Amino acid sequence: MHLCGKPRVGAFDTRASGSRQAAANYRPAACAPQKWNGAMTPTLQIFLIVSAALFCIGLLAALSRRHAIFILIGIEMMLAAANLNFIAFWRFSPGPHQPTGVMVAIFSIAISAAEAAVGLALVIAVYRHYRTTNVDQFDQLKG
Amino acid sequence: MSAPFVIISILTLAAALAAATLRKLMHAALSFAVAFVGLAAFFFLLGAEFVGLVQIFVYIGAVAVLIVFTILLTRRDVEKDRGFNWSSVVVASAVFGGLIWAIFKTQSVSVAAPEMPVLTVKHIGEVLMTGYVWPLLCVGLLLTAALIGALVLVMEEKQ
Amino acid sequence: MSESIDQIFVRMKQWLLSPFANAPDWLVQVASSLINIFALLAVFLTLFALMSVLERKILGRIQNRYGPNRVGPFGLFQPVADGIKMLIKEDIVPMRADKIVHFLAPVLIAATAILALGIIPYGRGMTPFTIDGGILFFFAVGSTTELAVFMAGWGSNNKFSMLGAMRAIAQMISYELPLIITVLPVVMIVGSLTPDAIVAAQDGYVFGFVPRWFVFTPWGAAAFLLFFVSGLVESNRTPFDVPEGESEIVAGHMTEYSGFKYATFFMAEYIGMFAITGLAITLFLGGWHAPVRALEFVPSYIWFFAKLGGLLFVYIWLRGTLPRTRVDQIMNFAWKFMLPMAFTCMVAAAVWHYAGRGLRGWLWSFVVIAVAYTALSIILDTRKKFARRTYRFAE
Numbered sequence: 001m002h003l004c005g006k007p008r009v010g011a012f013d014t015r016a017s018g019s020r021q022a023a024a025n026y027r028p029a030a031c032a033p034q035k036w037n038g039a040m041t042p043t044l045q046i047f048l049i050v051s052a053a054l055f056c057i058g059l060l061a062a063l064s065r066r067h068a069i070f071i072l073i074g075i076e077m078m079l080a081a082a083n084l085n086f087i088a089f090w091r092f093s094p095g096p097h098q099p100t101g102v103m104v105a106i107f108s109i110a111i112s113a114a115e116a117a118v119g120l121a122l123v124i125a126v127y128r129h130y131r132t133t134n135v136d137q138f139d140q141l142k143g
Numbered sequence: 144m145s146a147p148f149v150i151i152s153i154l155t156l157a158a159a160l161a162a163a164t165l166r167k168l169m170h171a172a173l174s175f176a177v178a179f180v181g182l183a184a185f186f187f188l189l190g191a192e193f194v195g196l197v198q199i200f201v202y203i204g205a206v207a208v209l210i211v212f213t214i215l216l217t218r219r220d221v222e223k224d225r226g227f228n229w230s231s232v233v234v235a236s237a238v239f240g241g242l243i244w245a246i247f248k249t250q251s252v253s254v255a256a257p258e259m260p261v262l263t264v265k266h267i268g269e270v271l272m273t274g275y276v277w278p279l280l281c282v283g284l285l286l287t288a289a290l291i292g293a294l295v296l297v298m299e300e301k302q
Numbered sequence: 303m304s305e306s307i308d309q310i311f312v313r314m315k316q317w318l319l320s321p322f323a324n325a326p327d328w329l330v331q332v333a334s335s336l337i338n339i340f341a342l343l344a345v346f347l348t349l350f351a352l353m354s355v356l357e358r359k360i361l362g363r364i365q366n367r368y369g370p371n372r373v374g375p376f377g378l379f380q381p382v383a384d385g386i387k388m389l390i391k392e393d394i395v396p397m398r399a400d401k402i403v404h405f406l407a408p409v410l411i412a413a414t415a416i417l418a419l420g421i422i423p424y425g426r427g428m429t430p431f432t433i434d435g436g437i438l439f440f441f442a443v444g445s446t447t448e449l450a451v452f453m454a455g456w457g458s459n460n461k462f463s464m465l466g467a468m469r470a471i472a473q474m475i476s477y478e479l480p481l482i483i484t485v486l487p488v489v490m491i492v493g494s495l496t497p498d499a500i501v502a503a504q505d506g507y508v509f510g511f512v513p514r515w516f517v518f519t520p521w522g523a524a525a526f527l528l529f530f531v532s533g534l535v536e537s538n539r540t541p542f543d544v545p546e547g548e549s550e551i552v553a554g555h556m557t558e559y560s561g562f563k564y565a566t567f568f569m570a571e572y573i574g575m576f577a578i579t580g581l582a583i584t585l586f587l588g589g590w591h592a593p594v595r596a597l598e599f600v601p602s603y604i605w606f607f608a609k610l611g612g613l614l615f616v617y618i619w620l621r622g623t624l625p626r627t628r629v630d631q632i633m634n635f636a637w638k639f640m641l642p643m644a645f646t647c648m649v650a651a652a653v654w655h656y657a658g659r660g661l662r663g664w665l666w667s668f669v670v671i672a673v674a675y676t677a678l679s680i681i682l683d684t685r686k687k688f689a690r691r692t693y694r695f696a697e
Contacts (some may be wrong), residue, residue, distance in 0.1 A: 026172065028261060033269075042145065042148050045186075045246055045247070047189075048150070048214055048246045049246060050152050050155070050156070051207050052239060052242040052246065053156055053239065054156065054159055055157075055242070056157065056235045056236070057156070057159040057240070058159070059162075059165070059234070059235045059238055060163045060231055060232060061162065061163035061164075063231035063235065064163075064231035064232070065163075067168065069210060069214055069217070070168075070171065071169070072210070072276060073172070073175050073210065076175075076202075076206065077159060077162070077163075077178070079153060080179065080182050083182075083194075083198075084186075087185075087189050087191050087194060088189060090191070090261070091190060091191070092257070093257075096261060097259065098270075099266065099267055099270055101191075102193070102262065103267075103270065103271070103275050104193045104195055105186075105191070106267075106271075107201070107275075107278055109194070109198060110201070110282050110285075111282065111285065113201045113202070113206055114259045114284075114286050114288075114289035115289070116206045116209060116210070117206075117209060117289055117290070117293045118289050118292050118293050118296070119294035119295075120191075120209050121296040124216055124217060124296075124297050125296045125297060127216075134218050136292050152500050167454060169400070169403065170400075170402075173403065173449075173453065177451060193435050196438045196442045197438070197442075199442040200405075200438065200442040200445055203442075203445070203446055204445025204446060204449070205445070205450065206453065207449055208448050208471065208475070211449070212468075213488075213549075215464075215468075248311065261434075264435045264438075264494070264495045265436055265493070265494060
C-alpha cells in the first residue's frame, strides 16, 4: 500500500476556497507510481500458486465437512481465491490503468455476500425442520 | 519474494487450513475471518486498496458475523464436527496438482509487475458510473432480491 | 509566527526524522509511521484518562454533587488511582470459558478502535496516515468491532454475556446503516473519500462570514444530527447503553472480564467515541478550520481539539440527562425513522448541488427535508401512543 511519502508542510493549497475547486486541487502528496522494489519481486506465478492453494483448501472444506455452514465457508473461500486471481491478473497485465479486474472483484464480493446471506437463511430454515445441520441427514428426497 | 508477501501468504494459508480442519466450530469460523484479513492484505500488496477495504467491510463485518450468528442459532449442544476425512484430502490435492501443473506449463505467466499509476477511488467511481453502470444496477437488484429472499426464508410461518 | 506554531508538530517530526535522511525508503516510512503512532497513542490515552475523570465530575455536577475530588488538584489524578486499581486486580477467567477467544476479544476491540483514529486530520498537514479511501477504512475497521464484541460474549460461556453480545451486535448493525448513509451526501458533494480533501472542501466563507462547513447547509445539519445519534449508539453510550445496562444484564458482553481486561474494554469504548466524534468533525464541522476569519491565527489543532471537547461535553450531558431507551424502541427508531431520513439527506444534498449552491439551493433542500420529516412523523404516527396512563397498582 502506498503511504504517500513523508508529510510535508502545505501539502495542499488551503487558500483556494470553494468546495469543488479545493477538493479538485487536492493531490495525494508525492505519490510515486507503485513498483516493487528490490530484486526479489513476486511474479504472477507465485500469486497464482497461492490462490490455487486457497481454492484447494476451500474445496477440502466443502468436501469433508459435515456441517452445512462449513460447506458454505468452503464455497466462500473458493470465491475469494478466484477474486485474488482476478486482481493478480489485472495487476500483472500490460494495461493496469483499466480497472477491469478490480471491477470484477468488487462485483464478485457483492454477489458472494448475497449468496452467503441466502445460503445461511436456507440453513436456518432447514434446521427448523430437521433439527440438525448434518448434511448426511438431509435425505428425505433420496430415491 | 519480499518479506511481507511471505508473511501474508503464510498467515492466510494457515488460517484457511485452520478454518477447513478445526473441530470446534467457533474457532473455525474465527480463523475464517483471519484468512480474509490476510486476503485483504494481499489486495493491498497488489495495489487494489479499495477492493481490500471492501473485502474487510463485507466479509468480516457482515459475512463472518452472519456465519457466527447462524452457528449460534443452529447448535444443539453438540458443537464439534468430524474434522476432515482423507478421501477429500486426496481429491483436493489432485485438484491442486492439476492447477500447479497448468500454472507451470504456461510460460507467459512468469512476468514481473509493470509500473502502474496509483488506482484512486475517484477513478474506480468514474469507471463504475460510466462503463459499468448496468452491472451496478443489476447488483443492486440482486442484493435487494437476496435481502427479501433471506427474510422470507427465515420468517416464522403463522400458525 | 502563527504559521510556525501551527506547524510546530510537523516540524518536530521532520527534525526527528532527519537522522534517517540517507536511509532506504522503507526505513524512513517505518520510522515515520512509528512516530505517528506514538504521538497518537500519547495524545489519545491522555485524553482518555482526562475524560474519564471529567465525565464523572460533570455527571456529578449535573446530579448536584461533586465528582471525584480527593486525588490531586480537583481530583484530576483520579485516573492514576483507577489505573493502579485495575492493574492490581486479580484476573478471573471462568473455568469453562474458551481461553484464547476470551483473551483476544478485548485486544481486538481496542485494536480496531485505535486503528480508526489513524486517518483523521488533526491539523493542517497533521493526518497520521493518508489513505485514499480513508472513510471506507474507518467504516471497515468499525465493522470489525462487531465480531470482537461477539467473541467477548461467546468466549465467556455465560448466558448473560451471550445475550448482551447479541443485543449489542443487533444495535450496532442496525445503526451502521444510517451512519454510513449519512456520510454519503458529504462524499457526493466533495467527490472524494479522503478526509483531507473533505476538510479542504470546507475551507472559505460564504457571504464573507459564514464558514463553508457542511453543518451550515440544511442537508448537512440533518446529516450531522443523524450521524451524531448513530455515533452515540455505536459507542454504546446512554441513552443507548442497553448492551451494558447494569440493572438489566449485569454488564452484557463484559460480564466475565475483571481487572485490566475490563479497563481495556472501557478504554476501547472511549477511544471509539473519540474516533466517531473526530470523524463527525472532519465531515461536517470543517475539521481543523476556524469558524471566523478573525480567529484564524489560532493553530489548527487547537480548533480541532476544541470542537472535539465541545462534542464530548454534549455526549456527557446527554448521559447525565436522558434515561435509557428500550431495545425495541432503538430498533424501531433506526429502521423506521433514521434510515428514511438518511436517504432524504442524500436527495436534499443532490437538490442543493443542482439548484446552485447558493440561497436557492439552500431553500429547496430545506423544503425537501422538512417535507420528508413531516411525512415521516405523520406516517409513524407517534402521537396516538401517548394515551392516558393507567396505573394498575399505584392508585
